[in-house]
Amino acid sequence: MKTIKDMNILIVGLGLMGGSYAMALKKQGIKVNAITKEQDSIDYAIENGIIDKGSTEIDADMIGEADLVVFALYPNVFKKWIEENQNYLKSGSIITDVTGVKTSVVYDIQKILRDDVEFIAAHPMAGREVYGVRNSDPSIFEKANYIVTPTEKNTSEAIRLCKELGEMLGFLRVSALSPEEHDEVIGFVSQLTHCIAITLMTCNEKENLEKYTGDSFRDLTRIARINEDMWSELFMMNKAALLTQMDMFEERFIDLRKMIRTDNVEGIKEMMRHSTKRRALFDK
Amino acid sequence: MKTIKDMNILIVGLGLMGGSYAMALKKQGIKVNAITKEQDSIDYAIENGIIDKGSTEIDADMIGEADLVVFALYPNVFKKWIEENQNYLKSGSIITDVTGVKTSVVYDIQKILRDDVEFIAAHPMAGREVYGVRNSDPSIFEKANYIVTPTEKNTSEAIRLCKELGEMLGFLRVSALSPEEHDEVIGFVSQLTHCIAITLMTCNEKENLEKYTGDSFRDLTRIARINEDMWSELFMMNKAALLTQMDMFEERFIDLRKMIRTDNVEGIKEMMRHSTKRRALFDK
Numbered sequence: 001m002k003t004i005k006d007m008n009i010l011i012v013g014l015g016l017m018g019g020s021y022a023m024a025l026k027k028q029g030i031k032v033n034a035i036t037k038e039q040d041s042i043d044y045a046i047e048n049g050i051i052d053k054g055s056t057e058i059d060a061d062m063i064g065e066a067d068l069v070v071f072a073l074y075p076n077v078f079k080k081w082i083e084e085n086q087n088y089l090k091s092g093s094i095i096t097d098v099t100g101v102k103t104s105v106v107y108d109i110q111k112i113l114r115d116d117v118e119f120i121a122a123h124p125m126a127g128r129e130v131y132g133v134r135n136s137d138p139s140i141f142e143k144a145n146y147i148v149t150p151t152e153k154n155t156s157e158a159i160r161l162c163k164e165l166g167e168m169l170g171f172l173r174v175s176a177l178s179p180e181e182h183d184e185v186i187g188f189v190s191q192l193t194h195c196i197a198i199t200l201m202t203c204n205e206k207e208n209l210e211k212y213t214g215d216s217f218r219d220l221t222r223i224a225r226i227n228e229d230m231w232s233e234l235f236m237m238n239k240a241a242l243l244t245q246m247d248m249f250e251e252r253f254i255d256l257r258k259m260i261r262t263d264n265v266e267g268i269k270e271m272m273r274h275s276t277k278r279r280a281l282f283d284k
Numbered sequence: 285m286k287t288i289k290d291m292n293i294l295i296v297g298l299g300l301m302g303g304s305y306a307m308a309l310k311k312q313g314i315k316v317n318a319i320t321k322e323q324d325s326i327d328y329a330i331e332n333g334i335i336d337k338g339s340t341e342i343d344a345d346m347i348g349e350a351d352l353v354v355f356a357l358y359p360n361v362f363k364k365w366i367e368e369n370q371n372y373l374k375s376g377s378i379i380t381d382v383t384g385v386k387t388s389v390v391y392d393i394q395k396i397l398r399d400d401v402e403f404i405a406a407h408p409m410a411g412r413e414v415y416g417v418r419n420s421d422p423s424i425f426e427k428a429n430y431i432v433t434p435t436e437k438n439t440s441e442a443i444r445l446c447k448e449l450g451e452m453l454g455f456l457r458v459s460a461l462s463p464e465e466h467d468e469v470i471g472f473v474s475q476l477t478h479c480i481a482i483t484l485m486t487c488n489e490k491e492n493l494e495k496y497t498g499d500s501f502r503d504l505t506r507i508a509r510i511n512e513d514m515w516s517e518l519f520m521m522n523k524a525a526l527l528t529q530m531d532m533f534e535e536r537f538i539d540l541r542k543m544i545r546t547d548n549v550e551g552i553k554e555m556m557r558h559s560t561k562r563r564a565l566f567d568k
Contacts, residue, residue, distance in 0.1 A: 145495065175495060184490075188493070193500040193501050198555055200476070202562060211459060216474055223503065249487045260527060268519060282502060
């Protein structure tokens, strides 16, 4: 049975996430190469022992010797890469990704991919507010969830390997959801929260608010520092699920507003008790 | 000139906030007494050197010897206390509070208060998700803001003393706002954020969401564990300002929803860039 330990791994896209994958794997003695756009990222990664070899080109040999390829690219760049370069992939190799939306990516890739290569998708739910390989840090995985999103086209062997990867990376919890369930959940816990944070951060232009701000406001807007290219693409690729989640939030917000306006103190208290009880489930 | 160091201080309401005030002041050798409902709180506070003396009764002598009285009570309890017991206050004494809303409290108290006692209001913007004197911890003030909210009735001497109190408690920043400005700002940075957190926490009843949750969702719902008695009262006492802030948020949220629905990617990116830039002001 194949195991990650014995594999030759290629990371495509050596940013924060690709770099953190590479660091976690290299620490365990696994061979990791990388293909990325910037020579500077390659140089930094080699100097710091984050990868073995790297290239800014579509290096046929490097691609061809990989047993497992991790694509840490924006979704649309990922699709384009597969269309243009999949002929270099080794027969029998497995590819995976780190994309934050699944339905709009997984089926497309599986459809265009060669029959002798298998794509098993995964979403590492970790990140930082900074970018690039220089900020790589595998400790971001320690308290985070890793979700594998298999389809009917996936073999149990590839699903097992992908879960093994999540465990080797050091994730707290490795689980599996269908792409559709994944996108619904992510629309809520991740995308809706980012929508709320950027709305809160931009709905009041009053000056000097930072002087009077407590921890609550800082907590709710931490993620309002946001990579606009990545997140606008994620929103668009999960549009239907996200709009549904936004509607659910808005409906409840309007309920609360009405209770405040009409002095329905008992209704507000009931909502707060429910909120307190439900939040306890989310303590780590 | 009077200074906090030489004063006899009385805390009325020995919970988390009253207890943290007492600890911070006692550490600096100041005499602190307390009146509170539970004998258990008094016993704990005396055993642990948090106060000098305490009483569960309206102790005329203890009230009468205080130069500065800090009311750490719910707003309505505070008003009732003043109505019933202000005759025991020392002539020339100063009273202050910790209430999170100001317009609906400050003017009422100043109106009913004896002419020879001065009420200078303040809002220590610190807290924890736990309650009671046993959880008191003056370190909660270290990174927090303290806002004095004087009116035309206040003397510059009382304003100065109240600011001195904030500095002695160890607050990061001590500032002053009118009660109206305070309530507008608090409606936004504190009350609206709590409305958002409890809405997010209760708008989706799907099970097992905690398994797939990242830090963003946890950050946005930390304050969804909420004391329903205190916060429903705060919402009601600042209703007009809060409803205005809720409307501002909702309007912007609807704008964002529309941009997502109509694939207005450039509009979304512009909002995200603005959000990122504005959030940078709030880094500590």
